[in-house]
Amino acid sequence: MAKEITMTVSKPQDLLPFLLEQFSNKGRNKVKMMLTRGQVMVDGRIITRHDHKLEPQQTVKVLGTASGMGEVLHGIRILFEDEHLLVIDKPPGLLSIATDQEHERTAYRILTNHVRAASKDNRIFIVHRLDRETSGVMMFAKHESVQQALQNSWRDSVLNRTYVAVVEGEVAKSEGTIETWLKESGTKTMFVSRPGDGVKAVTSFKRLETNGTFSLLELHLQTGRKNQIRVHMQSIGHPVVGDRRYGSRQNPIGRLGLHARLLTFRHPVTEEILTFETAIPVAFRRLFSQRNAPKG
Incomplete structure (x- = not known):
C-alpha cells in the first residue's frame, strides 16, 4: 500500500470490523498488522486498539508504508528538514522516544529510519519531548553538536x-x-x-x-x-x-x-529565525x- 486511503464512518462499530469490511481483499492478519504498525488514524490520531469505537462521520485514514530498516514511516508530517534539523508535526498517541514498555513505534525510531534511508550512518538526537498524547510541533537534531547547542541555549x-x-x-x-x-x-x-x-x-x-x-x-x-x-x-x-x-x-x-501549535527558534547553525505553525486540531474545533x- 503506497498511498493514503481516507474513509468516512457511516455507522457505529469497532475499528477492526470496519477495516475488515473496507479491505475485504486482504486477510485478517494483514489488516491487524496495519493497526500494530501504527498505519491507522482516526480523526488525525494514531489508533492501535482493535476494539476502538467508531462513530458516524469520523474519518479513518490508512497510511501507506515506506521501507527503511524494516520499520514503517507513518503518522508524522515533516515540516522542515535540512542537514542539521528535523521539525515535525507529531500525532497524538505516538511516543517521542522509547520507554520500557514501547521500543518500536516512536517518533525517534521512525525518524531514525527516515534519515538512514539516505545513509546507514545517519542519526537523529532528541532536543525536547512531547507527551505521548500531546500532538504538534517537535524538533530533532541530526548531529549531537547541534543537539547540545540547542539544549545549552534553549532559553535564548x-x-x-x-x-x-x-x-x-x-x-x-x-x-x-x-x-x-x-x-x-x-x-x-x-x-x-x-x-x-x-x-x-x-x-x-x-x-x-x-x-x-x-x-x-x-x-x-x-x-x-x-x-x-x-x-x-x-x-x-x-x-x-x-x-x-x-x-x-x-x-x-x-x-x-x-x-x-507553534514553535519559533533561532537556527543553531545558520542563525535564521524559523517559525513553524500548525492548525488547531479539528477535534478541538x-x-x-x-x-x-x-x-x-
Whole structure:
C-alpha cells in the first residue's frame, strides 16, 4: 500500500470490523498488522486498539508504508528538514522516544529510519519531548553538536512556544498568567509546591472560545517544566480534557486536549529565525462548533 486511503464512518462499530469490511481483499492478519504498525488514524490520531469505537462521520485514514530498516514511516508530517534539523508535526498517541514498555513505534525510531534511508550512518538526537498524547510541533537534531547547542541555549534560542488546549469548564478570565513552583512526586506526577520549593514555572494563557462546558485556550510557555501546562490547568480548576492524571473527568474528543501549535527558534547553525505553525486540531474545533450550533 503506497498511498493514503481516507474513509468516512457511516455507522457505529469497532475499528477492526470496519477495516475488515473496507479491505475485504486482504486477510485478517494483514489488516491487524496495519493497526500494530501504527498505519491507522482516526480523526488525525494514531489508533492501535482493535476494539476502538467508531462513530458516524469520523474519518479513518490508512497510511501507506515506506521501507527503511524494516520499520514503517507513518503518522508524522515533516515540516522542515535540512542537514542539521528535523521539525515535525507529531500525532497524538505516538511516543517521542522509547520507554520500557514501547521500543518500536516512536517518533525517534521512525525518524531514525527516515534519515538512514539516505545513509546507514545517519542519526537523529532528541532536543525536547512531547507527551505521548500531546500532538504538534517537535524538533530533532541530526548531529549531537547541534543537539547540545540547542539544549545549552534553549532559553535564548527558542523565542516562542505556543500551545492550544481544551480544558474543562468556563475559564472566567479572558487572559492571565499562572506562576507557581513545581515538584515531582514519587509516582512521577508533578504538583504545585510552596514558593521556593522545586522549580519555578510560568504559563500565560488567552481564552479563544468557551461554551460554558469547555474552553479553548492559547498558552505560552515562559518556562519549560515537565507537564507544566497540565498541572497548571489543574491548579486553577480547569484540567485539560482527557487528562485523568491531572484531574480531568471528561474526554469528549477521545484524546488529551493539548496541541503544540507553534514553535519559533533561532537556527543553531545558520542563525535564521524559523517559525513553524500548525492548525488547531479539528477535534478541538468540532467540540465548540457542535455545542454552539443553533438548535432546530
